[in-house]
Amino acid sequence: AQKVTQAQTEISVVEKEDVTLDCVYETRDTTYYLFWYKQPPSGELVFLIRRNSFDEQNEISGRYSWNFQKSTSSFNFTITASQVVDSAVYFCALSEEGAQKLVFGQGTRLTINP
Amino acid sequence: DTGVSQDPRHKITKRGQNVTFRCDPISEHNRLYWYRQTLGQGPEFLTYFQNEAQLEKSRLLSDRFSAERPKGSFSTLEIQRTEQGDSAMYLCASTEQWDSVNEKLFFGSGTQLSVL
Numbered sequence: 001a002q003k004v005t006q007a008q009t010e011i012s013v014v015e016k017e018d019v020t021l022d023c024v025y026e027t028r029d030t031t032y033y034l035f036w037y038k039q040p041p042s043g044e045l046v047f048l049i050r051r052n053s054f055d056e057q058n059e060i061s062g063r064y065s066w067n068f069q070k071s072t073s074s075f076n077f078t079i080t081a082s083q084v085v086d087s088a089v090y091f092c093a094l095s096e097e098g099a100q101k102l103v104f105g106q107g108t109r110l111t112i113n114p
Numbered sequence: 115d116t117g118v119s120q121d122p123r124h125k126i127t128k129r130g131q132n133v134t135f136r137c138d139p140i141s142e143h144n145r146l147y148w149y150r151q152t153l154g155q156g157p158e159f160l161t162y163f164q165n166e167a168q169l170e171k172s173r174l175l176s177d178r179f180s181a182e183r184p185k186g187s188f189s190t191l192e193i194q195r196t197e198q199g200d201s202a203m204y205l206c207a208s209t210e211q212w213d214s215v216n217e218k219l220f221f222g223s224g225t226q227l228s229v230l
Contacts, residue, residue, distance in 0.1 A: 004156075009154075035218070037221075042223055043203065043205075043223040043224045044117075044118070044221045044222055044223045044224070045157070045205070045207075045219075045221040046221075047218035047219065047220075050217070050218060091156050091157070093156070100162055100169065100170050101147070101159035101162070101170070101172075102157075102159065102219070103159075104156030104157050104158070105156050106154070106155055106156050107154075107155070107156050
């Protein structure tokens with residue numbers, strides 16, 4: 001069965017601090033996809049990144065970076081030099097090959113204080 | 115490109131009433147999804163359409179729920195005889211991917227349902 005766990009329910013930091021959001025997943029498939037979505041107060045989820053299970057290379061996009069480690073079944077997300085606009089709920093999600101749905105974690109509410 | 119549009123944004127109803135939500139996906143997107151999100155939780159899959167065909171339904175979708183996408187464009191989600199447990203945010207998403215969900219989804223802002 002698929003499962004995604006985001007153990008951090010809420011994180012609050014001061015602007016310009018670095019922050020890491022944890023994501024641990026469970027799947028029996030060897031081919032799967034991992035995602036991060038951002039949900040700002042307006043409600044719509046915004047796609048941030050997709051990673052497939054064969055690509056363990058870390059990715060950096062501006063202030064965002066992702067660390068994928070199959071050995072620990074983790075796909076963590078780091079925001080460097082956080083800004084107030086980064087405040088949102090962040091979801092990690094998993095999709096198995098051929099599956100037609102995403103399985104989401106419970107989300108982490110990130111608050112960046114000025 | 116106006117994004118995924120959902121209507122209404124908020125709906126308050128009394129227990130036992132029927133409600134219907136509408137979703138307009140991005141125009142060229144052939145795949146449309148419905149998810150449900152309760153407070154403090156991540157979205158949960160309900161159902162999806164490939165064009166007008168409803169190809170999968172979650173066990174969360176009881177007999178009181180019905181979804182349609184009659185012309186492969188907009189979709190409606192109807193809940194009959196609403197219960198307080200139906201209170202949630204109902205999210206619609208679309209994508210143009212043909213054979214897999216493993217591409218990014220574009221979400222609407224959702225319809226927040228409150229059943230009194």
